[in-house]
């Protein structure tokens with residue numbers, strides 16, 4: 001075993017930080033997201049951004065800490081990743097799982113229903129996670145400037161009318177396998 005490896009644990013959550021700022025998104029997708037968020041805020045919709053760009057190294061930490069903590073994955077079997085000098089194996093199963101669980105908590109993924117993807121559109125600056133909510137019927141401009149009245153439920157990012165408005169801007173709700181409520185991207189993945 002490489003001598004330079006550092007044991008897993010919550011301190012790893014600080015090493016490869018992700019962004020929650022749209023300025024860290026890529027090119028046209030950044031413009032699309034900024035325009036969509038502007039339209040939502042003008043309509044009185046509350047938007048809280050949780051994540052935009054995420055380094056692949058952070059995705060690796062999220063993916064394997066979750067699997068070890070929640071899915072019984074063997075810490076000895078985690079493939080290494082270039083530039084991430086982590087040792088997932090504390091010598092006992094109990095210690096390894098506890099360290100992985102501490103990491104999922106520090107990475108704020110401990111309540112997710114499905115494991116975080118090893119690769120995602122976040123790694124290319126082409127995805128955003130946001131909490132969206134509003135209180136009563138709202139009127140929002142789509143990308144062509146037409147006003148759309150949203151009078152259906154739920155009053156969240158899962159609203160089908162809002163999802164249709166987002167698409168006019170080039171922002172697509174997650175439509176891949178499983179569920180990922182806060183996730184939007186350039187291609188729905």
Ligand SMILES: [Zn+2]
Pocket residue numbers: 051122127128129180182183184
């Ligand atoms: Zn996401």
